Amino acid sequence: MAHDWQNKDLDTLHEMLRKKEISSVELTQEFLNRTKQTNEKLGTFLTIDEDVALNMAKEADKTISTKGPQSKVHGIPVAVKDIILTKNVKTTAASQLLKDFVPVYESTATSRLWNHGAVLLGKTNLDEFAMGSSNENSSFYPCKNPWDTTRVPGGSSGGSAAAVSAAQAPLALGTDTGGSIRQPAALCGIVGLKPSYGRVSRYGSIAFASSLDQIGPMAKSVKDTAYLLEAISGHDELDSTSHASAPFSEAKLSWNTRLDGKTIGIPKEYLPDTLDSAVRENFEQSVECLRNLGATIKEVRLPHTEFGISCYYIIAPAEASSNLARFDGIHYTSRWGENQSLSEIFVQSRTQGFGAEVQRRILLGTYVLSSGYYDAYYKKALQVQQLIRQDFDQAFAEVDFLITPTSPFEAFGLGSKSKDPLSMYLSDVFTVCISLAGLPAISIPCGFGPNHLPLGLQLIGKHMDEAGILETAYAFEQANDFHERRPTC
Numbered sequence: 001m002a003h004d005w006q007n008k009d010l011d012t013l014h015e016m017l018r019k020k021e022i023s024s025v026e027l028t029q030e031f032l033n034r035t036k037q038t039n040e041k042l043g044t045f046l047t048i049d050e051d052v053a054l055n056m057a058k059e060a061d062k063t064i065s066t067k068g069p070q071s072k073v074h075g076i077p078v079a080v081k082d083i084i085l086t087k088n089v090k091t092t093a094a095s096q097l098l099k100d101f102v103p104v105y106e107s108t109a110t111s112r113l114w115n116h117g118a119v120l121l122g123k124t125n126l127d128e129f130a131m132g133s134s135n136e137n138s139s140f141y142p143c144k145n146p147w148d149t150t151r152v153p154g155g156s157s158g159g160s161a162a163a164v165s166a167a168q169a170p171l172a173l174g175t176d177t178g179g180s181i182r183q184p185a186a187l188c189g190i191v192g193l194k195p196s197y198g199r200v201s202r203y204g205s206i207a208f209a210s211s212l213d214q215i216g217p218m219a220k221s222v223k224d225t226a227y228l229l230e231a232i233s234g235h236d237e238l239d240s241t242s243h244a245s246a247p248f249s250e251a252k253l254s255w256n257t258r259l260d261g262k263t264i265g266i267p268k269e270y271l272p273d274t275l276d277s278a279v280r281e282n283f284e285q286s287v288e289c290l291r292n293l294g295a296t297i298k299e300v301r302l303p304h305t306e307f308g309i310s311c312y313y314i315i316a317p318a319e320a321s322s323n324l325a326r327f328d329g330i331h332y333t334s335r336w337g338e339n340q341s342l343s344e345i346f347v348q349s350r351t352q353g354f355g356a357e358v359q360r361r362i363l364l365g366t367y368v369l370s371s372g373y374y375d376a377y378y379k380k381a382l383q384v385q386q387l388i389r390q391d392f393d394q395a396f397a398e399v400d401f402l403i404t405p406t407s408p409f410e411a412f413g414l415g416s417k418s419k420d421p422l423s424m425y426l427s428d429v430f431t432v433c434i435s436l437a438g439l440p441a442i443s444i445p446c447g448f449g450p451n452h453l454p455l456g457l458q459l460i461g462k463h464m465d466e467a468g469i470l471e472t473a474y475a476f477e478q479a480n481d482f483h484e485r486r487p488t489c
């Protein structure tokens with residue numbers, strides 16, 4: 001059972017640090033202890049480096065003792081998905097190929113976080129190279145859902161979601177290419193935000209699909225999510241796709257508990273007849289709650305939604321096949337076929353170093369980019385992506401936000417979908433189109449399913465309107481107590 005302090009929000013921890021009721025070292029040690037006690041059961045972390053964590057906490061305490069905490073994340077431990085480079089701290093992307101890889105530089109998002117005084121608690125488990133929806137594609141060990149350890153936490157940022165949910169860390173960073181922050185956040189009962197494409201620098205995030213990848217915050221509450229987003233966002237000249245107006249300031253938000261004057265659209269395509277009845281019922285209750293808070297609810301159409309999964313599973317593997325070409329057994333770490341020819345080293349390292357799902361994506365991606373198939377698949381997918389974007393533009397001419405369920409089902413059993421890639425891919429049916437359109441979206445806890453497992457509500461905003469979705473999510477959160485319920489592991 002989690003201690004009381006482990007569930008405190010950032011405002012409270014910040015006050016405790018300011019009043020010197022607790023130090024960053026004490027706080028970090030408490031979270032480290034909790035993590036060590038529960039990691040074997042949950043498989044959340046791949047690397048925990050106590051020395052690094054405690055040294056960073058000591059540094060934070062030095063400034064806090066004279067000047068007080070300088071930001072909401074100052075002195076606060078953060079769990080970081082193990083696909084984000086941390087200088088001198090092993091970063092594996094959960095792949096055998098990078099099992100001993102120690103980066104020589106820091107990602108922009110984490111270096112901003114450390115500049116704000118946050119503390120690196122450890123590196124969290126994921127699906128290998130962020131490809132998956134259950135964390136079972138980790139080549140080390142699967143991560144388990146803290147609400148029910150026979151079930152998956154979702155993926156690919158499953159370790160980060162489970163760490164926050166199980167109170168091993170107050171905050172975590174994930175990455176989201178087609179749903180990897182939002183879906184695990186939903187399945188673990190926490191908040192997760194995929195920023196607009198360009199809001200957070202991708203520099204130092206091991207690339208999966210560069211035109212879709214975004215690093216984003218995961219936390220127990222909407223406010224904490226906003227604080228973490230503020231600490232990592234901003235234009236970065238090291239990432240040419242980062243947006244000029246990327247800085248995000250939490251101070252500009254108005255934390256109202258009413259939604260009068262806001263119009264929220266419900267895309268009909270996200271409520272198909274086949275939708276799980278418990279998910280539908282829960283969604284209808286969420287809509288009712290938003291209406292009671294003063295929002296105007298309107299039905300809208302996103303007619304190209306049905307092509308989202310096919311389109312994503314062409315574009316993302318195409319980019320992955322190109323991005324992953326750099327892992328050849330010569331650069332970076334692990335090598336197979338040591339004393340053989342160069343081409344033998346390439347073949348053996350890539351065959352033995354990459355897991356089955358990563359190989360499937362590389363094959364798919366290479367196929368859709370190859371001559372003769374490029375026009376039929378890749379080019380066609382890019383055209384469909386344009387249509388999906390236009391759908392959102394048209395919907396946003398009528399409404400301020402859109403809402404959908406985050407996941408079509410609650411957390412599923414470990415192993416129940418791993419033999420059937422297509423059914424696994426369908427886990428992302430409600431998240432991929434938003435990624436293809438480059439829009440910001442947040443998943444917030446909105447109740448529990450038939451097995452008493454958390455469900456998530458996805459709120460989608462216009463490009464760069466993180467402020468709007470956070471404000472709306474906050475009003476919903478405050479009207480309910482879902483975010484306060486924690487698993488008892």
Ligand code: GLN
Nearest residue numbers: 130131132177178179180
């Ligand atoms: N589950 C999706 C996939 O397997 C999304 C992954 C992600 O967002 N990184 O590609």
